[in-house]
Amino acid sequence: MSYPEPNVANLLKCPYCGNDSEFFEITDDVITTTHYIQNRDGSFTISEKSSQALGDVKLFCASCEEDLSTLHQRFSEMIF
C-alpha cells in the first residue's frame, strides 16, 4: 500500500503557538454505550463501545491550551 505524500500546508496548526502535533478534545454530556458478551465462565468481554455527544465538543491546543474550536470541523474530518 502506498499513500500520497502529505501536503505540509494542510497540517492543522495552532495559530497561537504554532504547535501542529498535539491536540485534545473535550466533550460535554456524553452518553457511552458498551455492549458486553458474557462468557461461559461468567466473565464479560466488551464487544462494542459507542459514545454520543449531546453537548459541545471543543478542541484545544495541547501546547498552549488555547481554544481551537473553530478548527474542530476540519480536525474531525481528519481523524482516521
Ligand SMILES: [Zn+2]
Ligand atoms: Zn497552541
